[in-house]
Amino acid sequence: MTGAVLVVVDAPGGEPDRLSLEALTFARGLHGPVEALLFGPGAEKLGAFEVSTAHVASDARLAGPVPEARAAALVQLIRETPPSAVVAAGSEPGNELLAHAAARLGQPMAANVVSASPEGDRLRLVRQRWGGSLLEDAWLDGSPKLLTVAPHAVTAEPASSPTSPSVVPFQPTLSDRDFRVRVRPVEAATTSGISLSDARVVVGGGRGLGSGEAFSELEELASLLGAAVGGSRVVTSAGWRPHSDQIGQTGLRIAPDLYIACGISGAIQHIVGCKAAKRILAINTDPDAPIMDVADYAVIGDLHAIVPAISAELRRRGSAAG
Amino acid sequence: MNILVCVKRVPQTGGRIVLTPDGQDIDTRYLGFTVSPHEECAVEEAVRIVEKQGGSTTVLTLGPAAAEDQLRDAMALGIERAILLETDGREWDPVATAEAIVSVVRSEEAANGPFDLILFGNESADTGGYQVGVRVAVALDRPIVTGIKSLEVGERSVVARRDAGGGAWESFELDLPTVVSVKEGINLPRYPSVPGRLRAKRKEVARVSPEWRAGGLEKIGLRLPQEERSAAEVIDQGPDAAGAVVDLLVRIGVVRQ
Ligand SMILES: Cc1cc2nc3c(=O)[nH]c(=O)nc-3n(C[C@H](O)[C@H](O)[C@H](O)COP(=O)(O)OP(=O)(O)OC[C@H]3O[C@@H](n4cnc5c(N)ncnc54)[C@H](O)[C@@H]3O)c2cc1C
Ligand SMILES: Nc1ncnc2c1ncn2[C@@H]1O[C@H](COP(=O)(O)O)[C@@H](O)[C@H]1O
Numbered sequence: 001m002t003g004a005v006l007v008v009v010d011a012p013g014g015e016p017d018r019l020s021l022e023a024l025t026f027a028r029g030l031h032g033p034v035e036a037l038l039f040g041p042g043a044e045k046l047g048a049f050e051v052s053t054a055h056v057a058s059d060a061r062l063a064g065p066v067p068e069a070r071a072a073a074l075v076q077l078i079r080e081t082p083p084s085a086v087v088a089a090g091s092e093p094g095n096e097l098l099a100h101a102a103a104r105l106g107q108p109m110a111a112n113v114v115s116a117s118p119e120g121d122r123l124r125l126v127r128q129r130w131g132g133s134l135l136e137d138a139w140l141d142g143s144p145k146l147l148t149v150a151p152h153a154v155t156a157e158p159a160s161s162p163t164s165p166s167v168v169p170f171q172p173t174l175s176d177r178d179f180r181v182r183v184r185p186v187e188a189a190t191t192s193g194i195s196l197s198d199a200r201v202v203v204g205g206g207r208g209l210g211s212g213e214a215f216s217e218l219e220e221l222a223s224l225l226g227a228a229v230g231g232s233r234v235v236t237s238a239g240w241r242p243h244s245d246q247i248g249q250t251g252l253r254i255a256p257d258l259y260i261a262c263g264i265s266g267a268i269q270h271i272v273g274c275k276a277a278k279r280i281l282a283i284n285t286d287p288d289a290p291i292m293d294v295a296d297y298a299v300i301g302d303l304h305a306i307v308p309a310i311s312a313e314l315r316r317r318g319s320a321a322g
Numbered sequence: 323m324n325i326l327v328c329v330k331r332v333p334q335t336g337g338r339i340v341l342t343p344d345g346q347d348i349d350t351r352y353l354g355f356t357v358s359p360h361e362e363c364a365v366e367e368a369v370r371i372v373e374k375q376g377g378s379t380t381v382l383t384l385g386p387a388a389a390e391d392q393l394r395d396a397m398a399l400g401i402e403r404a405i406l407l408e409t410d411g412r413e414w415d416p417v418a419t420a421e422a423i424v425s426v427v428r429s430e431e432a433a434n435g436p437f438d439l440i441l442f443g444n445e446s447a448d449t450g451g452y453q454v455g456v457r458v459a460v461a462l463d464r465p466i467v468t469g470i471k472s473l474e475v476g477e478r479s480v481v482a483r484r485d486a487g488g489g490a491w492e493s494f495e496l497d498l499p500t501v502v503s504v505k506e507g508i509n510l511p512r513y514p515s516v517p518g519r520l521r522a523k524r525k526e527v528a529r530v531s532p533e534w535r536a537g538g539l540e541k542i543g544l545r546l547p548q549e550e551r552s553a554a555e556v557i558d559q560g561p562d563a564a565g566a567v568v569d570l571l572v573r574i575g576v577v578r579q
Pocket of ligand 1: 209246264269273285303333356358
């Protein structure tokens with residue numbers, strides 16, 4: 001593999017986001033100088049990550065969610081430079097953009113890679129399957145190598161020898177067709193209260209709740225703890241909770257200080273959504289439930305007795321959320 | 323409205339994954355099979371659109387002969403026709419999968435007219451490639467958006483919405499014919515009815531046998547990630563645990579006394 005490693009950097013408000021910094025850190029581990037592509041400001045912030053050249057697409061229309069047009073620009077840059085590898089964050093927009101570029105170039109692509117090393121013309125890599133519950137060793141062919149980096153698979157770390165990147169404006173030739181998907185104005189958030197993805201404490205409910213009404217027991221505990229309430233796919237499929245409350249592979253990934261899992265067995269698809277929690281407390285009748293493999297603490301027994309007892313004890317002691 | 327939905331057969335893994343001794347696959351001897359929740363929602367969405375505004379629905383999968391079960395599951399929910407791209411059980415990478423789907427779409431469209439809407443899951447449950455839908459759309463030169471959680475279908479275009487983070491929504495308008503990748507949450511799929519299941523059993527499944535080819539992403543083997551967590555510390559049994567739990571909450575700084 002010869003040539004630079006080109007990293008697509010997302011920098012909302014001119015500040016490279018965490019997943020982009022992770023992708024830049026990952027890219028340093030591949031051979032070759034690291035270059036960046038930005039669709040807006042933020043290039044001067046990339047020296048700490050040893051970026052030699054920052055290509056800045058100078059077309060204001062590329063600022064929004066326009067994956068087709070961004071891919072057209074990316075493909076032009078790839079054809080002009082050409083890099084040995086192109087790396088993006090394994091976020092929804094990152095995966096979408098790289099899939100578009102790969103399809104246009106007729107090249108393979110690997111999503112959610114956790115490590116990679118060039119071996120001859122091929123890239124040997126490890127990537128996530130099943131949302132991260134399983135790892136795959138694989139070969140990636142093609143030129144350039146196209147891949148996205150699994151979120152939080154590497155820690156974003158500035159390089160030991162910072163650079164001052166040369167910032168190169170780049171004017172892609174775009175047609176109306178690249179903008180055939182019409183973007184409508186973004187609708188702002190309407191929800192209030194503690195959001196599940198940002199909450200410091202989350203109380204989760206599963207099939208063991210037995211009914212939607214039983215969630216009032218979790219709501220009470222959550223309000224005493226300043227926590228958000230979520231659940232397993234069983235409770236969203238049953239209509240006990242909206243899908244926006246689902247934690248797991250096809251729901252939300254949470255990373256609270258404490259996750260209290262009530263009546264949840266711990267299927268792998270649920271665990272990938274909550275394993276970033278600092279601590280997990282499981283409340284379950286079954287001491288052998290798989291959730292016990294990942295939980296730090298457990299209370300064995302009927303959640304309908306245990307959860308209200310914890311709420312009562314908090315009330316009795318007059319404890320407040322810390 | 324003529325709609326095609328693409329689904330993929332995957333094992334229904336539960337609490338723990340067990341691999342085959344050669345590390346090439348998940349040991350599925352004791353497992354059932356299903357499709358991704360995203361794809362279940364794509365099936366439901368297709369059925370709802372056609373219930374509301376008329377048209378026809380087709381489900382397609384590329385997989386082993388047994389993937390016929392997943393096609394019948396979709397027909398039990400109201401999909402009319404099914405196409406199986408039958409493989410010998412080997413894994414197909416995303417490039418090869420998309421090519422095979424595109425070639426069937428082309429021959430179907432030549433025979434029966436265009437699909438106004440092709441629905442995909444956002445990502446497959448097992449391999450999570452995040453690309454087959456995009457590749458198919460690009461090959462057919464049709465627009466696509468991914469991650470869609472709400473879809474309104476008009477005469478000539480669709481309006482599709484997705485999460486933009488922090489509770490905000492991004493919204494797009496795409497002219498038909500188009501491709502859309504959906505996510506779980508776009509709807510709440512119905513359960514199959516008994517008559518639905520019986521009808522699905524009797525329906526025909528069209529079969530094609532595409533030839534396997536390498537696509538540029540080649541599996542070497544599978545392994546389980548190393549997790550550092552140790553077994554849970556059992557605080558207590560039953561409601562008597564409440565005192566000890568609150569002590570713990572105080573100790574780890576979640577509540578103040
Ligand atoms: C591709 C795919 C994606 C998926 N995505 C997700 C996802 O995003 N999120 C998700 O959660 N799931 C997901 N699933 C589903 C997942 O496999 C499990 O089916 C689901 O997580 C199980 O939910 P549960 O733990 O609530 O139910 P169960 O597995 O039925 O567990 C119920 C638990 O409650 C306990 N219990 C029962 N009664 C009581 C009581 N009175 N007190 C205390 N404990 C009690 C039982 O001992 C048991 O452990 C996905 C599945 C697939 C195939
Ligand atoms: N073997 C397959 N047969 C039919 N559809 C598939 C297959 N593999 C992937 N798809 C579709 O493409 C979507 C994205 O898959 P992937 O790119 O593998 O994440 C899935 O949700 C399915 O809708």
